[in-house]
Amino acid sequence: MKLALLGTGLMGYPMAEKLLEAGYQLCVYNRTIEKALPLEQAGAKVVSTSAEAIEQSDVAILMLTDANAISEVLFSPKSSISFSQKTIIQMGTILPEESLQFESRICSGGGVYLEAPVLGSTPNVIEKSLFTMVGADSKEDFDKFQPIFNAFSKAVYYVGPVGKAAALKLALNQLIASLASAFSLSLGLILKEEIDVDLFMDILRKSALYAPTFDKKLNRMLERNFSNPNFPAKHLLKDVQLVSREVQKCGLHTSLVQSLIEILQQTITAGHGEEDYSVLFNTICPQ
Incomplete structure (x- = not known):
C-alpha cells in the first residue's frame, strides 16, 4: 500500500516519520516544500504538488489546518x-x-473517504500515544486502514459514519480550552492571594477536580514560557470557533464557548x- 501524507507541520512531520518506521512507502507534500525535504533522508519521496502526491499513492493522509486548506489542496482548479x-x-x-x-x-469521483481526527500533540505522535477517532461509512473500511493509524496511535476507535468522529473531536477540543482557562483562573487566584502553589497542587492532585493537563501546563504558566508549542493558541481559537458553530447548531447554550473565544482572541x-x-494564562492572569 503506497501512502501519501499532505501537510508536514507540527503533527504531520512526526506522523510521516512513524509511517516510514512502520515500513510504508511514503511520498509527502507540503506547501512550503523546505519543511518536508528532511524526510527524504528517512526514505520519503518529496513531491512539489498535491496532485503528484495523490496520483502516486493508494491512500492520501491529510494533516492540514482547516477546511479551506483541505479544499485548496484537493479541489483547486490547478490540481x-x-x-x-x-x-x-x-x-x-x-x-x-x-x-x-x-x-x-471524493466519493462522487470514485474515491473512498474517511475522517480520522486525533487527540494528542507532537510528543504523543513521537511516543505513539495518540487517540485516533475514525469516521467511516463501513466497519470494513475502518478495519482495512486501522494498521495505518496504529503506526502513531495508542488506541484507535471506530466512532461511526463520517461526521461523527469530527463531532467527537470538537467535543474533546472544547475541553482543552475550558480546562486550560479554568486552571489559569484558579492558579492566578492562588498567585494573587500569595498562597503556596505546592500546597494548592497537592490538594488538587488528590481531589476529584484534578486533570493531568494541569501539571503539564503548570511550569509553563509559572515561568510564563510558552515557546516551542505543541499546539499554538491560534489553532485552538480556530477549533473553539468551530465548536461554537456546532453547539449553536445543536441548540446548546453558547455563553461558555463565547467566553473562551474572547479569551483566545485577546491572547492572539x-x-x-x-x-x-x-x-491564555497571560490574558487571565496578567502580570
Whole structure:
C-alpha cells in the first residue's frame, strides 16, 4: 500500500516519520516544500504538488489546518486530481458538515473517504500515544486502514459514519480550552492571594477536580514560557470557533464557548498566537 501524507507541520512531520518506521512507502507534500525535504533522508519521496502526491499513492493522509486548506489542496482548479480508486483520510479538526461535503465530492469521483481526527500533540505522535477517532461509512473500511493509524496511535476507535468522529473531536477540543482557562483562573487566584502553589497542587492532585493537563501546563504558566508549542493558541481559537458553530447548531447554550473565544482572541491580539495555547494564562492572569 503506497501512502501519501499532505501537510508536514507540527503533527504531520512526526506522523510521516512513524509511517516510514512502520515500513510504508511514503511520498509527502507540503506547501512550503523546505519543511518536508528532511524526510527524504528517512526514505520519503518529496513531491512539489498535491496532485503528484495523490496520483502516486493508494491512500492520501491529510494533516492540514482547516477546511479551506483541505479544499485548496484537493479541489483547486490547478490540481485537477482524480479520486478514482483513491482513499483520502482527513485527520484535521473540521466541522462535521465540512467532512460530509468532502466525502460527497471524493466519493462522487470514485474515491473512498474517511475522517480520522486525533487527540494528542507532537510528543504523543513521537511516543505513539495518540487517540485516533475514525469516521467511516463501513466497519470494513475502518478495519482495512486501522494498521495505518496504529503506526502513531495508542488506541484507535471506530466512532461511526463520517461526521461523527469530527463531532467527537470538537467535543474533546472544547475541553482543552475550558480546562486550560479554568486552571489559569484558579492558579492566578492562588498567585494573587500569595498562597503556596505546592500546597494548592497537592490538594488538587488528590481531589476529584484534578486533570493531568494541569501539571503539564503548570511550569509553563509559572515561568510564563510558552515557546516551542505543541499546539499554538491560534489553532485552538480556530477549533473553539468551530465548536461554537456546532453547539449553536445543536441548540446548546453558547455563553461558555463565547467566553473562551474572547479569551483566545485577546491572547492572539496581544501577539501570542504562535505560542503554546497555555499562554491564555497571560490574558487571565496578567502580570
